[in-house]
Amino acid sequence: MKEAFQINKIYSIILLLAGLIGFTARYLEVGDWQFTALIPAFFGLILFFCTTGIQKENAAIGHVAALVTSLLIVMSVVMLTKGIFGDAGWGRKQWIFLIIIAGGIWSLRSQILYFKAQRKRKANQAKS
Template sequence: MKEAYQINKIYSIILILAGLIGITARYFEVGDWQFTALIPAFFGLVLFFCTTGIQNENAVIGHVAALLTSLLIIMSVVMLSKGILGDAGWSRKQWIFLIVIVGGIWSLRSQIVYFKTQRKRKASKNKS
């Protein structure tokens, strides 16, 4: 399994690309800029800057990254359910939400495993 910081970096790049593709596709389809498409890119940028802190085992930054990832997953699930349950068809937005959810779960799982490993390591160090 890859380290949590590597998975966080990959997920943040996916989010940045999803936001940029979303705003670009909207411009070419409709002809206007919808800046809400940059929400994943903003989260991706913040998570990208958290990567170094996660790599250096900074617990605060790791928890901030986990909180932001959880918030993004929840927002995407809500928005995906609105699109699926509404009269809208399965479009570009739904695919982006699905990518954000799956990637977020993957990233969050790696962060949880990382936190558990870090706690076990600190507990065994304190026993010695």
């Protein structure tokens, strides 16, 4: 299994790219600046800055990254269901939300497993 900080870095880069591509595609298609397309990039930037703290096993930064990832997953699920059940069909936005949800679950799972292993390792060291 990859380390949690590596998965977090990959996920943050995916978010940055998704936001920037969505922002650029909207401008090229419609010709207006849709700043809400930069929301994934904003979250990606936050998670990217958390990568070093996760690598150094800083629990507070790890929890912030998990909270930000969870918030992003919930927001994406809400927006995905709103788009599917609303009048909008399956389009570019829905694919982006699906990628964000899948990547977020992958990242969150790795963070949880990593910090469980870290706690177990520290408990074993304390017993020795």
